[in-house]
Amino acid sequence: MKPNLNIEQNYAFEVVAGVDEAGRGSLAGPVVAAAVVISQSVIIDDIKDSKVLSKLKRESCYNKIIHNYCYSIGIASVQEIDKYNILEATKMACIRAVKNLVITPTKVIVDGNMNFFDKRFISIVHGDSTCYSIASASIVAKVTRDHMMQILHKEHPVYGWNNNCGYGTKLHIEAIKTYGKTIHHRTSFKPQF
Secondary structure (H helix, E strand, O other), X not given: OOOEXXXXXXXXXXXXXXXXXXXXXXXXXXXXXXXXXXXXXXXXXXXXXXXXXXXXHHHHHHHHHHHHOEEEEEEEOHHHHHHHOHHHHHHHHHHHHHHOOOOOOOEEEEEOOOOXXXXXXXXXXXXXXXXXXXXXXXXHHHHHHHHHHHHHHHHOHHHOHHHXXXXXXXXXXXHHHHHOOOOOEOOXXXXXX
């Protein structure tokens, strides 16, 4: 299914931000959220949920998004994930992404089923596959986090973060068994060995 503008058009007279996150299920690295306010006069054809796009297509869409739309990033650190839990850290990253926008949205549509105290926030299950602005945010969040993990990979190449981005692949789990965890690993996440 291709994301559409139905939800954004329901709020035609409002400033709508789509929000999504990346890295929620990872064993290492932060959780990264992106907020994107689209311009309905500029529609990028290839926008889809980041998980269904190839790396090359994601990067291409990312470059189009950041040059055509208002966007921002919010990050919750590994320490925050371990202190508060992944759900609360994800909410923190989403709220930070919205606060970092240069314009203030009147509606915020978020992928998933998280509850926010702010009444502007509306959660949409599978929003990244049905809603254009959330799909755009999913791309920005994923590419941004992937770039961060590429940098961390240079510090700790044995974990293969250049390929697995901190997720629990066989190579990553074997490296944890052999070398232990780094400061970038989440202590609250217990991989099954």
